[in-house]
Amino acid sequence: MDKEETAIEYSVNQVPPLRHLLLSSIQHVLIMFVSLALPVIFASQIMGSVEFTANFIAFSMLAAGLGSIMQSVGLPFIGSRYLCPNVCGPSYFSLSLSAAWTGGIPLMRGMIIVAGLIEMALAPVLQKLKNVFPTFIVGLVVAMVGVSVIKISVASVFGVAYQGDGIRNSDIIIGICSLMVMVLCNIWGRGFVKTYCLLIGMVFGWVLAVLLLPEYWHSILEVHDVPLFALPSMGHAFTHITFDLKMLIPFTIIAISGSLKSFGNLLAAQKISEPGLQEPNFVPIRRGLLADGASTALAGLLGGMAVDTSSSNIGLAGATKVLSRWISVGAGVIFVVLAFLPKISTVLSLTPKPVFGAAIVFTGCFMICIGLQETFSETWDPRKTFVVGIALFSGLSTAFLPELYARAPHVIQIFFTDPLPTTAIVAVVLNQIFNIDLIIGRLKKKNHR
Amino acid sequence: MTGCQSRYENLDLSMYQYRDTKNLVKFVYDAASILEKEGMKGLDYFRHNRTMFITEDYYLYIYDTDGINMFHAGMEHLEGKNLADITDKDGKKPYQMALRALEDPHNPHAWVHYSWWEPGKFFPVPKSSCHFKVTTPEGTQLFVGGGLNYPFEEKEFIRIIVDGAVDLIEKKGKSALSEISDPLSHYHYRDVCVFAFRPNGDIVISPIMGSSIYGIQLLECRDQVGHKPFMSALKKLKSKNEAWEIFMVKSRYQRQLVKKCLYLRKAVLSGEEIFVGAITNLPMPV
Numbered sequence: 001m002d003k004e005e006t007a008i009e010y011s012v013n014q015v016p017p018l019r020h021l022l023l024s025s026i027q028h029v030l031i032m033f034v035s036l037a038l039p040v041i042f043a044s045q046i047m048g049s050v051e052f053t054a055n056f057i058a059f060s061m062l063a064a065g066l067g068s069i070m071q072s073v074g075l076p077f078i079g080s081r082y083l084c085p086n087v088c089g090p091s092y093f094s095l096s097l098s099a100a101w102t103g104g105i106p107l108m109r110g111m112i113i114v115a116g117l118i119e120m121a122l123a124p125v126l127q128k129l130k131n132v133f134p135t136f137i138v139g140l141v142v143a144m145v146g147v148s149v150i151k152i153s154v155a156s157v158f159g160v161a162y163q164g165d166g167i168r169n170s171d172i173i174i175g176i177c178s179l180m181v182m183v184l185c186n187i188w189g190r191g192f193v194k195t196y197c198l199l200i201g202m203v204f205g206w207v208l209a210v211l212l213l214p215e216y217w218h219s220i221l222e223v224h225d226v227p228l229f230a231l232p233s234m235g236h237a238f239t240h241i242t243f244d245l246k247m248l249i250p251f252t253i254i255a256i257s258g259s260l261k262s263f264g265n266l267l268a269a270q271k272i273s274e275p276g277l278q279e280p281n282f283v284p285i286r287r288g289l290l291a292d293g294a295s296t297a298l299a300g301l302l303g304g305m306a307v308d309t310s311s312s313n314i315g316l317a318g319a320t321k322v323l324s325r326w327i328s329v330g331a332g333v334i335f336v337v338l339a340f341l342p343k344i345s346t347v348l349s350l351t352p353k354p355v356f357g358a359a360i361v362f363t364g365c366f367m368i369c370i371g372l373q374e375t376f377s378e379t380w381d382p383r384k385t386f387v388v389g390i391a392l393f394s395g396l397s398t399a400f401l402p403e404l405y406a407r408a409p410h411v412i413q414i415f416f417t418d419p420l421p422t423t424a425i426v427a428v429v430l431n432q433i434f435n436i437d438l439i440i441g442r443l444k445k446k447n448h449r
Numbered sequence: 450m451t452g453c454q455s456r457y458e459n460l461d462l463s464m465y466q467y468r469d470t471k472n473l474v475k476f477v478y479d480a481a482s483i484l485e486k487e488g489m490k491g492l493d494y495f496r497h498n499r500t501m502f503i504t505e506d507y508y509l510y511i512y513d514t515d516g517i518n519m520f521h522a523g524m525e526h527l528e529g530k531n532l533a534d535i536t537d538k539d540g541k542k543p544y545q546m547a548l549r550a551l552e553d554p555h556n557p558h559a560w561v562h563y564s565w566w567e568p569g570k571f572f573p574v575p576k577s578s579c580h581f582k583v584t585t586p587e588g589t590q591l592f593v594g595g596g597l598n599y600p601f602e603e604k605e606f607i608r609i610i611v612d613g614a615v616d617l618i619e620k621k622g623k624s625a626l627s628e629i630s631d632p633l634s635h636y637h638y639r640d641v642c643v644f645a646f647r648p649n650g651d652i653v654i655s656p657i658m659g660s661s662i663y664g665i666q667l668l669e670c671r672d673q674v675g676h677k678p679f680m681s682a683l684k685k686l687k688s689k690n691e692a693w694e695i696f697m698v699k700s701r702y703q704r705q706l707v708k709k710c711l712y713l714r715k716a717v718l719s720g721e722e723i724f725v726g727a728i729t730n731l732p733m734p735v
Contacts, residue, residue, distance in 0.1 A: 041734050045695060045708065094705055098674040101695060155735035162732035164601065166469040166506070214455060246675060402704045413704075 009195060010324040012082060012273040020195070024322050025330030027199045028085060031312045031363065032064065032335060033348045034156075034356045035087035039305050040349070041161075042093065046100050051233075054342060057349075058232035060088050060304035061339035067295025067307050068332030071288060072325040080288025082269035083317045083328045085335075086295050089308025090152070091258050091418075095250055096306060102247070106240035109300045111251045114243065116297025116306070118255035119262075123289035126263055127282045132428045133267075136375045136384055138280055141424050142268040143371025144395060145311045146364040148261070148420040151399065153364055156357025170212040175354030178205030182362045186319060195320050198359055205355030219350050228343045238303040253414055255296075258308055260421040262292045265309040268367060271374060272318045273325075315363025318370055383434045387427055395423030456482075461557070464605040466732050469597060473507050474558050474579050477595040480509050481581035484593060488585040495520045507595045508568075514590045516544050523568040537564040538573050540633050549635065551582050551592060555612040559594075562606070562638030567598055574598045575639055577606070602641070604693070607712050607727040610636050614643045615716040615725050622719050630654045645716070645725045648683070653723055672696035673706050682713040683724070690715065695731065708733065 010016045016024065039060045043053035067086030071079050092112065099108040133141075157179070159171030182201030185193050193200065209216045266288040267280060274281070288309070295307045313331075317323050338345040375388065398405055399419050405412065416422050432439070460478055462471045480502065484491040495502055495509065499522055502509035508523035516533025533544050543563045550559035559580035564573040578596030585591065614636055617625040629636045629643050636643040644656035650668040657665070667679045678696040685692035692713045697706040713726035 045731070098676075098697060098706070101672075101676045101697065102674050152735065160735055162467060162601075163735055165467050165732070166472055168468070218455065403702045406700070406702055406704045 008323060009321045010327075012323045012325055014324050015326050016322070016324050020322075021324075021326060021330050023196060023199065024320075024324075024327045025334055027196060027320075028083075028313050028316060028327060028331040029334045029338075030199065030202055030348065030351070031316060031359055032068075032085055032087050032310060032331060033345075033351060034312065034360060035064070035090070035310070036060070036345075036349050038088045038090060038093055042097060042100075042305060045097055054230070055232045055238065056304065057345070058230075058304075058339040058342070059238070059302045060299065060307075061335050061345065062232070063295060063299035063302050063304040064088060064307045065332045065335030065339065066298060067291065068335065069329050070295060071291045071309070072328035072332070074325075077290070078287055078294060079291040080266050080269065080284045081325055082266065082273050082284065082288065083313070083323055083325050084265060084269045084288065084309050085313045085328045085331050086292070086307040087310040087313075088305040089258060089296070091254055091261065091308060092296075092306035095247075095254050098250075099244070099247055103242055103244055105238060105303065106242040107244055107247070109238075109303055110241045110243040111247050112300030112306045113241065113297045114248065114300075115251045115255040115258070116293045116295070116300060118252055119259050119293030119296055120290055121293075122256065122259045123286045123293060126259065126289060127286040129428075132432060133280060134378075134431065135279060136378050136388065137424075137427045137431060138267050138271070139371045139374025139377070140388055140391065140427055141264040141371070141420070142271060142374060143368050144420045144423045145261070145264045145268050146315065146367030146369075146371060147396070148418060149311055149360050149364045149367075153357050153360035156353045157361060158357070159353045161353065168213070170209075171352075171354045174205055174209045174212060174352055175358050177208055178202065178355045179358035179361055181205070182358060186362075195322060197320065198316055198362060201362070202351065202355050202359060205352060205358060209352040209355065213352075216350070216352055220347060223343060223346050223350070226343045226346050229340060230342050231340065241300075253417075255293075257417055257421045258296070258306075259289060259292070260424055261311075261418075262289055262309045264420055264424065265311055265314055268311070268370065269309075269314045269317070271370060272314065273323045311367060312360050312363040315366040316359075318366040319363060383431075387430045387434060390430055391423045391427035394426040395419040398422050464608075465603055467601045467603065469506065469601060470603055473595055473597050476504075476507065477509065477558075477579055477581055477593055480511075480595075481583050481593045484511070484583045484585060484591065486586075488587050489589060491585075492520055495522070499525070503568075507597050509593065509595050511591055511593050512544065512547070514548075514592075519591060539564060543578070546635055547578070547580050547592065547594060551580055553609070553613060555616070556609045559592075560606060560609060561635065562600075565596065565598075575600065577638075601732065602639075602730045604710060604712070604729065604731070606638075607641060607729045610638075610641075610643050611712050611714055611725055611727050614645075615714050618645075618716045618718050618723075618725065626654060626718075630659065632659065641727055641729055643725060643727050645718075645723050647721070647723055650679075653718070656726075656728065673699050678711050679713075682711055682726075686713060686715055686724070705733070 039057045043056050064086045071084050072081060074081050096108050099111045157175035158167050178201050181204045182197050185197035185200050189197055266285045292309055299307045396419055398416050405416050415425055457475055462474060465471050502522035511520040512518055516531045518527045518530055518532050521527045536542050541563045546561040550556050550561050560577060562577045565576045567574055576596040576598055577600035578594050580592050580594040583591045583593055614629050628634055645653035646667050650666055670679055671677055674697050676696055678694040682692040682694040694711040696709055698709055700707045708731040709728055710731050711726055711728050713724050716723050716725045
């Protein structure tokens with residue numbers, strides 16, 4: 001690798017000049033907007049009114065923005081202090097819908113608070129696991145963070161919102177061209193162009209979309225009636241919080257899965273931000289998980305969607321080598337401000353789906369490659385081959401064969417959910433089993449002494 | 450902004466969720482516009498540009514009001530034949546259903562659902578078709594249609610049949626019930642059917658079987674997550690004329706729970722209040 005490729009533009013604790021801080025924060029905010037499709041779909045699935053949808057989006061933005069600030073600003077005891085913003089978490093989507101249908105928004109809020117508290121309780125437990133996460137497994141987990149966005153990113157590049165729906169050629173052209181602009185600016189660009197390759201690609205994609213598909217232009221014109229400034233109101237749906245014991249188990253499972261995903265994200269953020277570390281430092285990881293749980297609980301309290309750390313934003317940091325945590329704080333502040341400016345947030349949320357998809361593919365590439373480099377940086381042996389191989393077979397099979405797992409025994413369904421948590425769990429367990437002879441040998445040696 | 454005006458400005462597609470459905474309606478609407486403008490000469494245009502009116506998913510056809518097929522982009526051999534009484538594998542008559550749908554005020558794009566076959570294939574496929582009526586400049590009455598093979602279920606499809614059933618019940622009273630429960634009627638398609646029940650939950654037309662069966666307490670029915678969709682819909686109907694209720698079911702082929710929705714309306718049957726509804730699938734986000 002040459003020096004140019006590894007050079008860091010802004011390190012994790014460095015404060016960039018105001019212009020760069022603002023532009024970089026905006027670049028991250030654009031990626032964070034991808035996740036706002038979730039509260040919109042959520043509101044439509046529970047037949048929420050226009051007013052409910054607007055408030056729900058605003059509360060979700062507030063939770064994600066405040067969570068991003070909490071994660072990076074440097075509060076005592078909480079927050080990883082890495083560039084690792086919060087977004088609306090897809091893992092909670094289905095279960096939150098179930099809660100909303102069963103007991104309305106009050107139950108959804110209550111169960112999200114519970115899930116957040118469970119995530120917080122898990123933070124110190126995961127720190128204790130540091131011995132079971134050798135470097136090659138950390139790398140594998142980071143790579144799987146990138147793999148976990150493949151489904152949503154590719155579907156978005158094709159401009160598809162619903163499973164099985166029709167595809168427009170124009171959307172594919174917009175997606176591929178946007179991705180190419182981002183990639184080429186990153187490869188051949190210098191200075192401004194390289195640092196803001198994603199922003200340039202997204203603006204290019206927007207312009208191309210308006211030229212190719214008039215409906216994108218028409219949708220912008222419809223924003224005319226949306227107010228510039230509005231305070232989210234605690235309407236009828238947002239006044240109560242309730243709990244249901246029957247929902248505790250599914251929400252606990254999702255909280256564990258969410259913690260593992262954030263664990264992977266935080267490991268990736270650490271790897272990118274502190275490349276010199278020989279082994280993971282679990283103190284910021286624990287603090288980060290604590291902040292992640294607190295943000296989720298805050299989302300429930302406010303009445304927004306559960307939030308999660310964003311893999312795509314960490315990938316963007318890796319791609320641009322702009323790693324300053326103050327950018328995460330800046331993005332959080334912008335997200336909070338935009339929650340009160342519905343006209344601007346609506347325009348941003350209208351960004352064509354293929355452009356969003358291209359942005360996630362772009363950032364996912366970095367996550368996958370950083371992870372794989374980390375995995376194979378160690379001396380290799382057959383034990384590692386089988387740990388990594390079987391973990392990948394297991395994790396990826398959950399994405400390739402969902403119908404198989406739909407009919408698997410319940411206990412398998414609990415642990416084999418998505419590629420990221422499944423790969424992580426299987427790799428950790430197999431690594432212990434395949435090294436049992438070495439572990440016993442070490443114990444015997446200790447006893448002899 | 451006239452330069453940016455869409456030719457579909459008068460075509461309301463907001464009720465559809467799938468892009469495939471919207472594309473089909475636009476496709477048929479465009480063809481109807483050509484025929485309205487060009488008249489019977491337009492038929493020659495369609496015949497000379499046959500490949501423009503057939504895609505992998507749908508094709509165009511045109512009938513006159515006597516049942517003669519004037520143009521068929523997918524099955525040329527049907528042109529000139531009278532298909533007024535042709536039946537599908539279930540005994541449904543697609544042509545008659547289309548004529549009826551074109552007169553239905555609840556069905557703005559004249560949707561009908563039946564079985565057909567794909568050009569060159571030899572097995573039945575489910576189909577949903579939309580239609581537009583055209584009066585050519587010469588004064589000839591025709592209708593233009595196109596259908597999706599293996600269509601997605603749209604919420605709009607059940608709204609059309611439930612609203613139609615409510616009208617029929619209020620107009621014809623008890624005699625409407627046998628028409629609505631007839632599996633050959635347009636109130637039944639694929640797994641969907643219109644059903645009715647009294648406020649205490651007693652079934653008037655079963656949502657499951659051809660005849661009412663014992664043992665189903667609709668109001669107490671729960672979905673996979675414990676939600677009571679019928680009970681919840683009835684609460685909404687205290688202050689509204691119609692209610693949409695979403696619920697979740699377990700599919701043995703999918704990891705995630707599948708979303709379905711119930712559309713329910715109030716109707717008056719011989720002075721007694723009843724509820725009329727139907728259930729369909731909802732689109733699953735990617």
